[in-house]
Amino acid sequence: MCAAVVKADGYGLGLAEVGTALHAAGCTKFFVATIDEGIALRKTIGTSPTVYILDGMMAGDTAGEFASHGLTPVLNSPGDIALWGAHCRGSGDGASRSPDGGTAILALDTGMHRLGLTAAETKDLAGASDRLDGITLDYVMSHLACADDAAHPMNHDQRRRFNELRHDLPSAPASLANSGGIFLGPEFHFDLARPGAALYGISRSTGAPKKMKQVIGLKGKILQVRVVDSESTVGYGATRSVPAGSRLATVAAGYADGYLRSLGNSGHGYAAGVKIPVVGRVSMDLISFDISAVPVDTLSPGDNIEMIGDHQTVDDLADEADTIGYEILTSLGQRYARRYIGGDAP
Amino acid sequence: MCAAVVKADGYGLGLAEVGTALHAAGCTKFFVATIDEGIALRKTIGTSPTVYILDGMMAGDTAGEFASHGLTPVLNSPGDIALWGAHCRGSGDGASRSPDGGTAILALDTGMHRLGLTAAETKDLAGASDRLDGITLDYVMSHLACADDAAHPMNHDQRRRFNELRHDLPSAPASLANSGGIFLGPEFHFDLARPGAALYGISRSTGAPKKMKQVIGLKGKILQVRVVDSESTVGYGATRSVPAGSRLATVAAGYADGYLRSLGNSGHGYAAGVKIPVVGRVSMDLISFDISAVPVDTLSPGDNIEMIGDHQTVDDLADEADTIGYEILTSLGQRYARRYIGGDAP
Structure with a gap:
C-alpha cells in the first residue's frame, strides 16, 4: 500500500x-x-x-x-x-x-x-x-x-x-x-x-530505474529582448562578458521566485526548441538568457522561456543549481501564475 | 531624497x-x-x-x-x-x-x-x-x-x-x-x-562602511534532543559522521523554509550563546545541529535555536550558504510564525 x-x-x-x-x-x-x-x-x-x-x-x-x-x-x-x-x-x-x-x-x-x-x-x-x-x-x-x-x-x-x-x-x-x-x-x-x-x-x-513522468512545467515571461552593441558584461558583479551582437532576453523571474541564485552562469532554458544559457548572475526578479542561437525575430516581449518542461526536467535544473529537485520545487515562488491541469488534459 | x-x-x-x-x-x-x-x-x-x-x-x-x-x-x-x-x-x-x-x-x-x-x-x-x-x-x-x-x-x-x-x-x-x-x-x-x-x-x-542594524531574527524550534550512542552518520547521504556521545538537536525547519540546502555541513546557529554547527545535509523540513558544546540539560524540545540574530547576521548566514543576504531573505518560508515588533519596542 x-x-x-x-x-x-x-x-x-x-x-x-x-x-x-x-x-x-x-x-x-x-x-x-x-x-x-x-x-x-x-x-x-x-x-x-x-x-x-x-x-x-x-x-x-x-x-x-x-x-x-x-x-x-x-x-x-x-x-x-x-x-x-x-x-x-x-x-x-x-x-x-x-x-x-x-x-x-x-x-x-x-x-x-x-x-x-x-x-x-x-x-x-x-x-x-x-x-x-x-x-x-x-x-x-x-x-x-x-x-x-x-x-x-x-x-x-x-x-x-x-x-x-x-x-x-x-x-x-x-x-x-x-x-x-x-x-x-x-x-x-x-x-x-x-x-x-x-x-x-x-x-x-x-534511484528511479527510469524517468518519472514530468508533472510540472515552469515558464518565464520575456520582458525585453536586447541586442548588445559592443562587447559587454551582463548583470551584477559584471561576471560574464558577451560579444557585440549578442541577443539577450530579460525574463521576469529571479531568485525571489525560487530560480536559485546558484543558477547564475550555469542554468539553461529553452526557447523555440533551442537550449539557451543564463548569462550573468540571477537577480532577485530578473534573469538574462543569451538567445543568440535562437533565430532572429522568433522571440518578443511577452513570449515565454521554458525553464522546466519537456526539454529540461526538474532534475536537470537541479543539477545545474548544484542541488536536488526537491529544493527546486519547494522554492517555487508565489509570484508565478499557477495553472493546474486535470489528469486527462494534455 | x-x-x-x-x-x-x-x-x-x-x-x-x-x-x-x-x-x-x-x-x-x-x-x-x-x-x-x-x-x-x-x-x-x-x-x-x-x-x-x-x-x-x-x-x-x-x-x-x-x-x-x-x-x-x-x-x-x-x-x-x-x-x-x-x-x-x-x-x-x-x-x-x-x-x-x-x-x-x-x-x-x-x-x-x-x-x-x-x-x-x-x-x-x-x-x-x-x-x-x-x-x-x-x-x-x-x-x-x-x-x-x-x-x-x-x-x-x-x-x-x-x-x-x-x-x-x-x-x-x-x-x-x-x-x-x-x-x-x-x-x-x-x-x-x-x-x-x-x-x-x-x-x-x-559595501556599507559599517554594519547595518539587524532588523530581523530567525529562530528554529527544537523537536528532539538526541544522544548518539556510537559513532554514526547524520542525515541524508550519510555525509557527516559524529562520535559516540554527541548530542544533536533536530530543528523543525529545512530548505522548504528557505534554510538553503547549501547550508548542509556549513551553516551554524547559536544556542545559549554557543556556536553550533549544522551536521549533515539540510532536509526539507528538518535541520540537525550538533549541540555537544552546549552544557548538558540546557536545551530541551520546544527551545529555540538562533539562526539569524545578535550572534549571526543575515550576511553571516549568507556567507555560509555561499550566497548573498538578499537570497536568504527572499527565501524565508511561509511556515514560520512571523511576529512584527514595533520600532519602539525592544
Whole structure:
C-alpha cells in the first residue's frame, strides 16, 4: 500500500491542489510535516482519509488539537508516547477522544539520527510496553538515509536494524520506504510505502530505474529582448562578458521566485526548441538568457522561456543549481501564475 | 531624497508590514517589481505615496491598469514609451487619465544589460522627443552593477555614461544609487536614492562602511534532543559522521523554509550563546545541529535555536550558504510564525 507525502505545501506545488488530486485518484493516507499542514489538508480532503503528522507532538502542540482535527501523530520520542498515551487512555489533555484518537505511528531511528526512538529508547519501550496502552499502532516506521544510492551499505543496514528493533515491540504493520526505498525492491516495501519525490516527477535523487513522468512545467515571461552593441558584461558583479551582437532576453523571474541564485552562469532554458544559457548572475526578479542561437525575430516581449518542461526536467535544473529537485520545487515562488491541469488534459 | 525598494514581498519580509512601517516612518516613494505587487502595496499604504513599477509595462499589462491603481511605470523600452505616451496623450488604452496618469520614470541601461533603453535607443529618443509628449518624467534612472565593490571601475563608467545619455534628453531629475550606490558617495546620489538591501539589515554585499542594524531574527524550534550512542552518520547521504556521545538537536525547519540546502555541513546557529554547527545535509523540513558544546540539560524540545540574530547576521548566514543576504531573505518560508515588533519596542 502507498501513502502520499504532501508536506511543505505539497512539495511546493500547492497542498490543496495536490491533496485533492491524489485523494480523487484514490489515495487514503497522507503524510505532512506539521500540525498546521495537517489542519489545512484536512479542510481540503474531508474527514475520511488518514493524515499523519511526521513532526509528532511538537512542543506546544497538544494531543487535544490532534484529536479535534482527526490528525494522527507520528510518535518520535518517549515524550510523544507519554503525551499521546495519556490522551488515548483518557487521562491526559483533550481527554474526550475523537474517532481517530487512539491511533498513531511509532517512529524508530535506524540511522538518520534526526527523529524517532533510539535503539536504547526502543529497548526501554519493549520492556515497558504498557506505555503503549490505549494506542493502536497503525504502523511502526523508520526512514532511509541513502535510498537514492542502491549500492549504499546503509540501506541493508537500516532494514536489518529496523527488523531487529521491531522484533521486541508489540506486533504492528511496518513502513520504511520513501520514493527511493520503493526502487530498492520488495524487501524494502513492508506494509506501507511513503512516496513523495516520485509523485512530483523527481527521478535522479530517488534511484528511479527510469524517468518519472514530468508533472510540472515552469515558464518565464520575456520582458525585453536586447541586442548588445559592443562587447559587454551582463548583470551584477559584471561576471560574464558577451560579444557585440549578442541577443539577450530579460525574463521576469529571479531568485525571489525560487530560480536559485546558484543558477547564475550555469542554468539553461529553452526557447523555440533551442537550449539557451543564463548569462550573468540571477537577480532577485530578473534573469538574462543569451538567445543568440535562437533565430532572429522568433522571440518578443511577452513570449515565454521554458525553464522546466519537456526539454529540461526538474532534475536537470537541479543539477545545474548544484542541488536536488526537491529544493527546486519547494522554492517555487508565489509570484508565478499557477495553472493546474486535470489528469486527462494534455 | 530616498525611496524604498519593497519588491519581492518586501524582500521576503512581508510587503504589507514593511510598506506600512516605512510609510509611517515618512517614506512617500516606493519601488516594486511587478504591477501585481504595486496593486497589493497600494491597498496597504493608501493613495498618496508614489508607487513605481520597475518591470515597466510587462507584456499583458495595460496602461489603463496602471492608471486605475495609481501606479507609475518605469519605462524600459521604446515599446513602453509608446504605450504610456499614447495613454497620457489620451489616445491609447484606458484613455481617461488618473491623477498619476501622466508621470513615469525613464530607465536607461548603462551596463547591466538587463532593462532600460540602450545607448542607441536613447539617441533615437533624444532625436524624437515628441514621443515623450504628455509624459511627465519624475526621474531618469539607471542601475549600478558593481556598487558593492567601491573600487570597481564599472561604477564610475556607469555614472559617466548615465550623465552622457541624460545630456541629450529633456531635463529631468535623476536616480542612480541602490544601497551600494549610496555608500559610493555623494556624486552617486543624484536626486533620488533607491535603497533596498540596506533597509533590511544587509551590509556585506552593499559595501556599507559599517554594519547595518539587524532588523530581523530567525529562530528554529527544537523537536528532539538526541544522544548518539556510537559513532554514526547524520542525515541524508550519510555525509557527516559524529562520535559516540554527541548530542544533536533536530530543528523543525529545512530548505522548504528557505534554510538553503547549501547550508548542509556549513551553516551554524547559536544556542545559549554557543556556536553550533549544522551536521549533515539540510532536509526539507528538518535541520540537525550538533549541540555537544552546549552544557548538558540546557536545551530541551520546544527551545529555540538562533539562526539569524545578535550572534549571526543575515550576511553571516549568507556567507555560509555561499550566497548573498538578499537570497536568504527572499527565501524565508511561509511556515514560520512571523511576529512584527514595533520600532519602539525592544
